Amino acid sequence: xxxxxxxxxxxxxxxxxxxxxxxxxxxxxxxxxxxxxxxxxxxxxxxxxxxxxxxxxxxxxxxxxxxxxxxxxxxxxxxxxxxxxxxxxxxxxxxxxxxxxxxxxxxxxxxxxxxxxxxxxxxxxxxxxxxxxxxxxxxxxxxxxxxxxxxxxxxxxxxxxxxxxxxxxxxxxxxxxxxxxxxxxxxxxxxxxxxxxxxxxxxxxxxxxxxxxxxxxxxxxxxxxxxxxxxxxxxxxxxxxxxxxxxxxxxxxxxxxxxxxxxxxxxxxxxxxxxxxxxxxxxxxxxxxxxxxxxxxxxxxxxxxxxxxxxxxxxxxxxxxxxxxxxxxxxxxxxxxxxxxxxxxxxxxxxxxxxxxxxxxxxxxxxxxxxxxxxxxxxxxxxxxxxxxxxxxxxxxxxxxxxxxxxxxxxxxxxxxxxxxxxxxxxxxxxxxxxxxxxxxxxxxx
Amino acid sequence: xxxxxxxxxxxxxxxxxxxxxxxxxxxxxxxxxxxxxxxxxxxxxxxxxxxxxxxxxxxxxxxxxxxxxxxxxxxxxxxxxxxxxxxxxxxxxxxxxxxxxxxxxxxxxxxxxxxxxxxxxxxxxxxxxxxxxxxxxxxxxxxxxxxxxxxxxxxxxxxxxxxxxxxxxxxxxxxxxxxxxxxxxxxxxxxxxxxxxxxxxxxxxxxxxxxxxxxxxxxxxxxxxxxxxxxxxxxxxxxxxxxxxxxxxxxxxxxxxxxxxxxxxxxxxxxxxxxxxxxxxxxxxxxxxxxxxxxxx
Numbered sequence: 161x162x163x164x165x166x167x168x169x170x171x172x173x174x175x176x177x178x179x180x181x182x183x184x185x186x187x188x189x190x191x192x193x194x195x196x197x198x199x200x201x202x203x204x205x206x207x208x209x210x211x212x213x214x215x216x217x218x219x220x221x222x223x224x225x226x227x228x229x230x231x232x233x234x235x236x237x238x239x240x241x242x243x244x245x246x247x248x249x250x251x252x253x254x255x256x257x258x259x260x261x262x263x264x265x266x267x268x269x270x271x272x273x274x275x276x277x278x279x280x281x282x283x284x285x286x287x288x289x290x291x292x293x294x295x296x297x298x299x300x301x302x303x304x305x306x307x308x309x310x311x312x313x314x315x316x317x318x319x320x321x322x323x324x325x326x327x328x329x330x331x332x333x334x335x336x337x338x339x340x341x342x343x344x345x346x347x348x349x350x351x352x353x354x355x356x357x358x359x360x361x362x363x364x365x366x367x368x369x370x371x372x373x374x375x376x377x378x379x380x381x382x383x384x385x386x387x388x389x390x391x392x393x394x395x396x397x398x399x400x401x402x403x404x405x406x407x408x409x410x411x412x413x414x415x416x417x418x419x420x421x422x423x424x425x426x427x428x429x430x431x432x433x434x435x436x437x438x439x440x441x442x443x444x445x446x447x448x449x450x451x452x453x454x455x456x457x458x459x460x461x462x463x464x465x466x467x468x469x470x471x472x473x474x475x476x477x478x479x480x481x482x483x484x485x486x487x488x489x490x491x492x493x494x495x496x497x498x499x500x501x502x503x504x505x506x507x508x509x510x511x512x513x514x515x516x517x518x519x520x521x522x523x524x525x526x527x528x529x530x531x532x533x534x535x536x537x538x539x540x541x542x543x544x545x546x547x548x549x550x551x552x553x554x555x556x557x558x559x560x561x562x563x564x565x566x567x568x569x570x571x572x573x574x575x576x577x578x579x580x581x582x583x584x585x586x587x588x589x590x591x592x593x594x595x596x597x598x599x600x601x602x603x604x605x606x
Numbered sequence: 607x608x609x610x611x612x613x614x615x616x617x618x619x620x621x622x623x624x625x626x627x628x629x630x631x632x633x634x635x636x637x638x639x640x641x642x643x644x645x646x647x648x649x650x651x652x653x654x655x656x657x658x659x660x661x662x663x664x665x666x667x668x669x670x671x672x673x674x675x676x677x678x679x680x681x682x683x684x685x686x687x688x689x690x691x692x693x694x695x696x697x698x699x700x701x702x703x704x705x706x707x708x709x710x711x712x713x714x715x716x717x718x719x720x721x722x723x724x725x726x727x728x729x730x731x732x733x734x735x736x737x738x739x740x741x742x743x744x745x746x747x748x749x750x751x752x753x754x755x756x757x758x759x760x761x762x763x764x765x766x767x768x769x770x771x772x773x774x775x776x777x778x779x780x781x782x783x784x785x786x787x788x789x790x791x792x793x794x795x796x797x798x799x800x801x802x803x804x805x806x807x808x809x810x811x812x813x814x815x816x817x818x819x820x821x822x823x824x825x826x827x828x829x830x831x832x833x834x835x836x837x838x839x840x841x842x843x844x845x846x847x848x849x850x851x852x853x854x855x856x857x858x859x860x861x862x863x864x865x866x867x868x869x870x871x872x873x874x875x876x877x878x879x880x881x882x883x884x885x886x887x888x889x890x891x892x893x894x895x896x897x898x899x900x901x902x903x
Contacts, residue, residue: 440755443754443755444751444755447744447748447751447754447755447761448741448744448745448748448751448754449745449750449751450751451730451734451737451738451741452738452741454727454729454730454734455727455730455738455741457729458726458727458728458729458730459725459726459727459728461665461721461725462721462725462726462727463709463738464665464708464709464712465663465665465708465712465718465719465721465725465805466709466712466718466738466739466741466804466805466808467709467710467712467713467714467741467742467808468709468738468741468742469709469713470709584729586730586731586733586734586786587734587737588731588733588734588737588765588769589731589733589785589786590733590769590772590773590776590782590785590786591785591786592786593786594731594786594787596729596730596731596788597788597791599790600728600729600788600789600790600791601728601729601788602728602729
């Protein structure tokens with residue numbers, strides 16, 4: 161009896177869903193316009209398409225309802241803690257794997273075949289991992305929503321580009337300088353926004369990102385405007401250039417010259433930079449300033465009542481996050497050999513922020529995973545050339561990137577609203593380290 | 607009955623006024639808080655008690671008035687006057703609170719507070735809450751976190767001490783076994799206790815509690831009384847509390863201050879307050895004197 165009524169109600173609900181689908185499909189599918197031979201638009205009626213869509217929705221909805229029956233609502237999944245052994249070994253194994261990655265690729269696919277993997281996947285993803293970790297300090301730990309993070313990336317990139325082309329400074333001098341400049345700009349942005357919270361802070365940081373990009377575009381004397389800065393000195397192996405010349409890297413080490421040497425060196429460089437970001441963040445989380453960041457995210461007023469100088473705390477978060485973006489920026493410049501304002505648009509800030517939010521604010525591993533998914537995913541889309549055979553030769557899967565991002569975001573909102581890894585690891589424990597479930601962790605208001 | 611608040615004042619409040627636009631929330635209030643006293647601040651809803659608290663702890667800047675805190679010894683009126691004339695915020699252990707921002711009042715003048723609506727760091731563990739409260743001590747020991755970054759041994763030792771202190775307070779409020787749980791997962795009464803412990807971890811000379819017994823059951827309320835009395839007895843911390851629960855007020859306080867419509871209407875021992883006709887009138891209107899007497903009894 162009960163099964164019967166539930167099937168009836170499922171049928172009723174499916175019928176309703178198919179009715180909605182038919183209503184939606186009517187203007188989109190049932191009626192179409194087509195250009196005839198004399199270039200006039202003629203209305204084409206495709207009622208069968210509409211019926212097929214409605215039928216598919218009916219069947220799909222019915223199956224979903226029937227299959228969902230009898231299944232008990234899933235209990236909330238507790239914050240997962242890795243088995244102790246895995247938790248101890250996994251990070252170092254991952255780092256070792258990353259260090260071996262370019263060499264394995266080189267031996268497996270040869271210098272030509274491995275270039276794509278080391279450069280497009282390796283270096284590209286690691287840049288975003290580093291940027292994600294840097295922004296994680298500001299957004300994930302301190303809870304300050306920053307929509308203009310790319311500005312500091314730009315400061316770093318232009319610092320190296322200008323210092324090297326104008327003053328002939330080497331990359332190894334420019335790298336710390338770029339970090340310092342970016343940190344200074346971070347603090348400079350920090351001051352005016354100290355009193356702002358939430359949406360207001362987000363808007364001002366967004367504007368700051370736009371201002372930096374507008375200045376770089378329009379102040380031609382300084383930055384050469386849209387044309388950008390070209391022929392930036394490429395990276396050297398601590399002074400040895402990656403060229404075919406006699407005092408180049410390959411000749412010095414008795415190797416045959418290959419362009420991939422530079423790419424592999426760049427890979428190790430960004431890997432080390434990203435790991436520095438990670439280690440510094442991990443250590444800072446266990447230090448007073450890092451705990452103050454997290455406390456600030458949880459409750460700013462309580463922080464002040466405990467004698468924490470929230471001004472300094474916010475400024476250090478902004479400055480440190482900016483510093484890592486500055487390092488990444490100067491790496492970007494030395495890798496590309498060319499910078500122009502087009503690389504530092506709001507889209508970049510949005511991507512980095514999406515990485516932090518998708519990964520789970522505050523979680524280092526989550527951010528790294530999200531960077532792999534977001535950036536690696538884009539690259540994978542480029543690979544799907546077989547789709548051309550299905551959808552025609554003009555089909556370019558990478559154009560659907562944004563659509564898929566949007567879909568991924570919506571799905572995340574439904575299933576994991578607090579990101580891939582939402583639980584928080586405590587910075588100190590008395591008896592047992594228990595991860596804090598994401599439901600207790602605040603997202604910050606500033 | 608000795609009147610410590612007159613002989614040995616810790617905090618002297620003079621002519622404190624706080625306005626929000628046209629509304630005067632605290633109107634020319636003057637009183638003193640005795641060193642080592644438990645002082646209760648009572649009054650009907652909207653009397654300006656929390657506003658007064660926010661002025662003392664620096665969350666509001668008062669429109670006028672002087673709040674002088676002598677952290678260690680008794681301050682001479684002459685010293686207070688000299689400091690007022692100067693542009694400085696403090697001289698020795700004498701602080702003028704109205705000149706200081708909120709976090710400096712907590713850090714330097716050593717006034718700690720709790721909030722009417724509990725403000726714990728709910729996503730951090732119970733232990734972390736107590737460690738964050740020792741931020742300034744740890745910040746000094748870690749060379750502003752920079753030396754801590756390279757594993758400075760002095761910071762390690764300081765952190766051990768901080769954990770020991772946290773353990774002491776967790777033991778005192780009976781939450782030692784929940785040290786590694788998120789603060790947001792604690793039951794309400796435990797959260798209230800934890801907030802007090804967190805405030806005490808800043809080593810205050812004056813602990814300001816905004817309705818600490820609100821929402822507690824009678825047993826928890828009695829535990830709270832014991833906790834406050836032991837804080838005063840063992841650490842000599844003076845306590846200023848806003849309270850509606852008269853059983854708490856009358857049982858543990860040495861000195862009661864009554865506010866009504868932003869004005870101070872009575873100031874004395876619990877005994878005096880209980881029989882003060884103005885207080886009775888303020889609480890339940892002039893006509894229902896009998897009932898008011900019962901409430902205050």
